[in-house]
Amino acid sequence: MQHKLITFIGGGNMAQAIVFGLLNKGYPAEKITVCDPNQQKRDLFSQKRVNVSNDNMTSVQSAEVVLFAVKPQVLTDVCQPFTEKSEIDFSNKLVISIAAGISVARIQALLPTAKNIIRIMPNTPALVSQGMAGLYAPENVTDKFKYFAESLLNAVGKTCWVDNEQDMHSITAGSGSSPAYFFLFMEAMQQALVEMNIDKSTARLLVQQSALGAAQMVKENPNVSISQLRENVTSKGGTTAAALAIFNQQNLQEMVRSAMSACVQRSQEMEKDL
Numbered sequence: 001m002q003h004k005l006i007t008f009i010g011g012g013n014m015a016q017a018i019v020f021g022l023l024n025k026g027y028p029a030e031k032i033t034v035c036d037p038n039q040q041k042r043d044l045f046s047q048k049r050v051n052v053s054n055d056n057m058t059s060v061q062s063a064e065v066v067l068f069a070v071k072p073q074v075l076t077d078v079c080q081p082f083t084e085k086s087e088i089d090f091s092n093k094l095v096i097s098i099a100a101g102i103s104v105a106r107i108q109a110l111l112p113t114a115k116n117i118i119r120i121m122p123n124t125p126a127l128v129s130q131g132m133a134g135l136y137a138p139e140n141v142t143d144k145f146k147y148f149a150e151s152l153l154n155a156v157g158k159t160c161w162v163d164n165e166q167d168m169h170s171i172t173a174g175s176g177s178s179p180a181y182f183f184l185f186m187e188a189m190q191q192a193l194v195e196m197n198i199d200k201s202t203a204r205l206l207v208q209q210s211a212l213g214a215a216q217m218v219k220e221n222p223n224v225s226i227s228q229l230r231e232n233v234t235s236k237g238g239t240t241a242a243a244l245a246i247f248n249q250q251n252l253q254e255m256v257r258s259a260m261s262a263c264v265q266r267s268q269e270m271e272k273d274l
């Protein structure tokens with residue numbers, strides 16, 4: 001992939017996952033700058049030879065790509081100085097936002113000179129090259145920038161494009177937020193094993209390997225449905241059937257549907273309210 005000069009505004013959890021994931025894949029540290037007011041966050045990056053700064057203005061000025069990785073709630077305050085204080089020209093830069101629930105129109109209003117704005121909804125497994133990111137670009141964005149954004153995220157996982165920006169809400173439920181659902185499930189399994197007298201680290205290993213193995217089986221058997229993989233584990237009248245009966249009794253499927261709908265709804269609210 002091309003190694004453009006990229007400035008991250010915000011060096012928190014998601015920026016760390018992407019930047020460290022990119023470094024692991026050989027993206028040159030000297031081409032990346034991370035701006036964050038928090039010294040401890042900056043130290044995490046400078047330890048890896050990434051350029052750091054607490055001066056957003058200067059770092060954005062020299063960037064070819066500016067990636068906004070701040071909380072959606074602060075995006076307005078973060079962008080205002082670019083237009084009000086120094087009139088930075090974004091017209092030749094690729095602007096990427098990973099902020100949940102912030103539309104392209106909103107970013108365009110905050111950065112009127114920007115001509116190429118792409119929204120990406122990544123997730124933290126990018127850190128271990130197993131990320132999943134949904135991308136949306138309005139029609140005016142050049143193919144060259146779309147290709148760059150896609151290859152950036154492909155370097156740390158898989159990607160998919162959506163044509164309709166409204167679908168980014170659902171993508172958030174399926175990429176950005178979804179590792180947390182699996183972590184919650186794994187926490188619950190670990191806790192149950194501990195209560196069955198399995199020591200905590202062995203419980204963690206059992207959960208980790210089962211989750212990893214199950215995901216790998218889904219990945220390596222694209223022509224086998226996930227239901228079939230489940231059925232292959234489930235002997236009639238056996239142990240798995242006993243466990244699954246409880247999940248079904250408690251309507252796990254409905255619980256998952258409601259949880260993911262709540263995620264979408266919150267993203268939609270954020271789009272309206274922030």
Ligand SMILES: NC(=O)C1=CN([C@@H]2O[C@H](COP(=O)(O)OP(=O)(O)OC[C@H]3O[C@@H](n4cnc5c(N)ncnc54)[C@H](O)[C@@H]3O)[C@@H](O)[C@H]2O)C=CC1
Binds near residue numbers: 012035041072176
């Ligand atoms: N954490 C996740 O799994 C995912 C997060 N996102 C999105 O990524 C964005 C960042 O989320 P996190 O990394 O979780 O948040 P975070 O709170 O870990 O990181 C945000 C960072 O922005 C910094 N910051 C605050 N004001 C700043 C300013 N004026 N200039 C530069 N940096 C500033 C903070 O010091 C902090 O380090 C959010 O918009 C979120 O919606 C998207 C997908 C997944």
Ligand SMILES: O=C(O)[C@@H]1CCC=N1
Binds near residue numbers: 172
């Ligand atoms: O929870 C959030 O709002 C962010 C966006 C997706 C994952 N974390």
